Amino acid sequence: MARLTPLDWRSRLQARRPWINRLMFVLALLGLLDVTHLWVQQQRQFAEGCFGVASLAPLEKAFDCAAVVQSAAGTFLGVSNTIWGGLFYAAIALLSALALGLPAHRRLVPKLLRSGLLLWGLLYTLYLLYYQTFVLATFCALCLVSAALVLAMAGLQAYELFSQRLKLMERTGTLRTERWALGVLAGIVLLFMGADVYWGRSETATATVAEAQETAQTCAFDTERPPVRFYRDLISKNDPTVGNPEAPVVVIEYLDPNCPHCKQLHPVMSELVARYGLQAYFVFKPIPLWDFSIPQVVALYAAAREGKYEAMLEAQFARQRQGGLTLEELQAIAREIGMNPEQLTRQLQDKALSDYALQQRQQAGMIGVRGVPTVLINGRFVAGASRTVECLGQLILQQAKGS
Numbered sequence: 001m002a003r004l005t006p007l008d009w010r011s012r013l014q015a016r017r018p019w020i021n022r023l024m025f026v027l028a029l030l031g032l033l034d035v036t037h038l039w040v041q042q043q044r045q046f047a048e049g050c051f052g053v054a055s056l057a058p059l060e061k062a063f064d065c066a067a068v069v070q071s072a073a074g075t076f077l078g079v080s081n082t083i084w085g086g087l088f089y090a091a092i093a094l095l096s097a098l099a100l101g102l103p104a105h106r107r108l109v110p111k112l113l114r115s116g117l118l119l120w121g122l123l124y125t126l127y128l129l130y131y132q133t134f135v136l137a138t139f140c141a142l143c144l145v146s147a148a149l150v151l152a153m154a155g156l157q158a159y160e161l162f163s164q165r166l167k168l169m170e171r172t173g174t175l176r177t178e179r180w181a182l183g184v185l186a187g188i189v190l191l192f193m194g195a196d197v198y199w200g201r202s203e204t205a206t207a208t209v210a211e212a213q214e215t216a217q218t219c220a221f222d223t224e225r226p227p228v229r230f231y232r233d234l235i236s237k238n239d240p241t242v243g244n245p246e247a248p249v250v251v252i253e254y255l256d257p258n259c260p261h262c263k264q265l266h267p268v269m270s271e272l273v274a275r276y277g278l279q280a281y282f283v284f285k286p287i288p289l290w291d292f293s294i295p296q297v298v299a300l301y302a303a304a305r306e307g308k309y310e311a312m313l314e315a316q317f318a319r320q321r322q323g324g325l326t327l328e329e330l331q332a333i334a335r336e337i338g339m340n341p342e343q344l345t346r347q348l349q350d351k352a353l354s355d356y357a358l359q360q361r362q363q364a365g366m367i368g369v370r371g372v373p374t375v376l377i378n379g380r381f382v383a384g385a386s387r388t389v390e391c392l393g394q395l396i397l398q399q400a401k402g403s
Contacts, residue, residue: 018100018178020160024114024153025096025182029189031089031149036193038142039082042069045261050141068140070258072292072323073131076124080322085146088121092153097182115157122154135291219391222381225368231379234363238301238356240284240309242273249280249399251392254364254374256289257296257316258324262373266317270310271389272396280377280396284309287361289372292324295348297357299330302347303339311337 041052042065050065068074069081076084095114099107125147132139221227228234231250235241243251253269255262273282286297296316303312315333319325325333327348331341347353364374368381375382375392378399382392 015104015160017160020156021096021100024156025093025100026185027149027153027156028089028093028096029186031146032086032093032189033192033196034142034145034149035082035085035089036196038065038069038085038140038146039080040196040199041065041142042080042082062139063141064136064138065140065142067136067138067290068132068143070260070322071131071136071290073128073135074322081128088117089149091117092121093186097179100182101179111160115161118150118154118157121150125150219386219388219394220383221377221386221395222383225381227381228367228376228379231376234285234367235283236356238304238353240286240300240304241282242284243277243280243282245281247279247281247400249276249396250283250376250378251280251396252283252285252376254285254287254369254372256287256293256372257300257313258293258320258322259289259372260320263317263320265373265375265387266313268387268389268392272392275389276393276396279400285360285364286313286357287364287369287372288357289361290324294354294357295327295330296325298348298353299333299344301353301357302344303334303337306339308337308339312339 037052041050044052046052046066050063074081092114095110095117098110099114102110128143129147132143231252234252235250251272253265255265269282286300288294288297300309300312300316303309312333315336316325319329319333327345330348331344334341334344373387375387377392377395380399382395386392386395
């Protein structure tokens, strides 16, 4: 194969290649639909799985979009990857349209920009695939769709750069029709994106009303998961506890300090402790849903040894963000709540507590904990809609009477 010269590259990039640019334009529009749907489902907190379709939920057991988008790799320069993805696909669509519509002498710049953007997109996509595979050990289905689109577009760009240009005359008479068709297609995609956003917000509002109605009507345990028979054996000396250890009712909460739902549930649990501290024994089990949560979970267990678990948890919730907190932030929290930052740092470096946190995560999965927050009352899983002060209190009193 002859060595390519700069003139060869220039010639290939200036060639119109309509089928490549049309396909690239369509793939970029599909990417816009994908990231829009990902953003919508993220706002809905993936209530019905990655795709947001209840009928597909059983097929999505291998995926955990929430864990991926809330991980350290879910943002770049502090901005969500869904935003970056939208900008990326919009830029590719625009540059592909310019490559189709501009004359040959003005076509080089948009194609060079598109080539560089696709190279960056390909490298970042490979990094995200690596992170999901080897760090998180779980995948986001919509992210995989986006990865497939990026790989396809990168392949088309490589084909354009390395294949021989056909000597075909450009039909300028069809440009007006082509521009019109591309505009209509882009308009249709924008309508679908708007409809997706509108539908997502409507579904969120409907789900909120339905959950409120369900909560008002019934307070129940989760009937799909069997009770944990020896639930008192789950309690360890490392666990933060409060309430009456001699009470007939044991309430166990599994949580992660980086979980938004756990942050929302925290005021409920605090009120529950205040109301039923004599009738129940409350046990809190921080577990790292994500690996970047391990230092924060260890800090919670370390704070519990000094009776400062609640203060540490509230401070972490107040600073909650995607990707977790840094060591410096944990040290600052320690100073704020009256702990020794240097001693906390030593405990964070000690494998004993981190091993315990990981063992608790493994044990939680074995007894049926599928995510956080999870609340058990005397070993019985509480239904998600029943995690209110009123319902949890009713279930506590019900268990107290039955013991």
